[in-house]
Amino acid sequence: xxxxxxxxxxxxxxxxxxxxxxxxxxxxxxxxxxxxxxxxxxxxxxxxxxxxxxxxxxxxxxxxxxxxxxxxxxxxxxxxxxxxxxxxxxxxxxxxxxxxxxxxxxxxxxxxxxxxxxxxxxxxxxxxxxxxxxxxxxxxxxxxxxxxxxxxxxxxxxxxxxxxxxxxxxxxxxxxxxxxxxxxxxxxxxxxxxxxxxxxxxxxxxxxxxxxxxxxxxxxxxxxxxxxxxxxxxxxxxxxxxxxxxxxxx
Numbered sequence: 001x002x003x004x005x006x007x008x009x010x011x012x013x014x015x016x017x018x019x020x021x022x023x024x025x026x027x028x029x030x031x032x033x034x035x036x037x038x039x040x041x042x043x044x045x046x047x048x049x050x051x052x053x054x055x056x057x058x059x060x061x062x063x064x065x066x067x068x069x070x071x072x073x074x075x076x077x078x079x080x081x082x083x084x085x086x087x088x089x090x091x092x093x094x095x096x097x098x099x100x101x102x103x104x105x106x107x108x109x110x111x112x113x114x115x116x117x118x119x120x121x122x123x124x125x126x127x128x129x130x131x132x133x134x135x136x137x138x139x140x141x142x143x144x145x146x147x148x149x150x151x152x153x154x155x156x157x158x159x160x161x162x163x164x165x166x167x168x169x170x171x172x173x174x175x176x177x178x179x180x181x182x183x184x185x186x187x188x189x190x191x192x193x194x195x196x197x198x199x200x201x202x203x204x205x206x207x208x209x210x211x212x213x214x215x216x217x218x219x220x221x222x223x224x225x226x227x228x229x230x231x232x233x234x235x236x237x238x239x240x241x242x243x244x245x246x247x248x249x250x
Contacts, residue, residue, distance in 0.1 A: 037059035037069070045076050101154045
């Protein structure tokens with residue numbers, strides 16, 4: 001359900017109007033902020049290339065916007081479009097929803113793409129000089145803890161600049177929430193803290209130049225079925241810092 005991770009700001013009107021609304025919202029708290037325009041929901045490379053490039057350029061034309069983040073699927077980035085994106089002349093980060101590196105898991109959750117397609121999209125993007133981010137969901141059905149950590153190691157071996165993680169959440173009225181499989185185990189806060197601490201240690205050891213942009217996501221309360229942790233993102237981050245500090249002292 002795209003509503004579970006779409007921004008709360010209005011999504012109607014031109015691209016420029018949407019960005020201006022976002023700037024107005026954030027200016028109250030961050031008056032000197034500059035921006036990356038984030039094409040987030042759905043598949044933002046799926047469409048007529050001319051139309052897509054027009055939308056990207058519209059976003060880049062807004063005052064204060066220094067670049068773009070384009071969220072998409074790894075099976076929806078033809079070379080012809082990637083070359084056009086690379087020619088925009090601004091910072092453009094390609095963000096691919098990989099979710100897992102294990103094809104058995106990807107097939108089970110009906111992603112309809114493979115890890116090999118993710119690897120191919122990352123390498124083709126990086127070869128054109130485009131920074132690449134990968135997005136993963138921790139706790140998908142079929143993914144064991146060892147498999148999740150292997151996914152992190154595989155990601156570290158690729159030419160990526162950033163990683164995003166978040167815990168699996170059950171969203172109201174989705175197939176997973178209606179019929180959760182018998183082997184589905186949702187993370188407790190403590191277990192997820194341990195997993196994230198392991199992730200940090202792997203990235204720091206194997207690819208310290210990669211930035212970890214996020215560990216958690218918070219779906220709107222009206223859509224979220226479980227797990228309900230009752231934590232703000234910054235609260236989880238503070239707990240993780242403490243967990244990592246404890247490991248260094250032990």
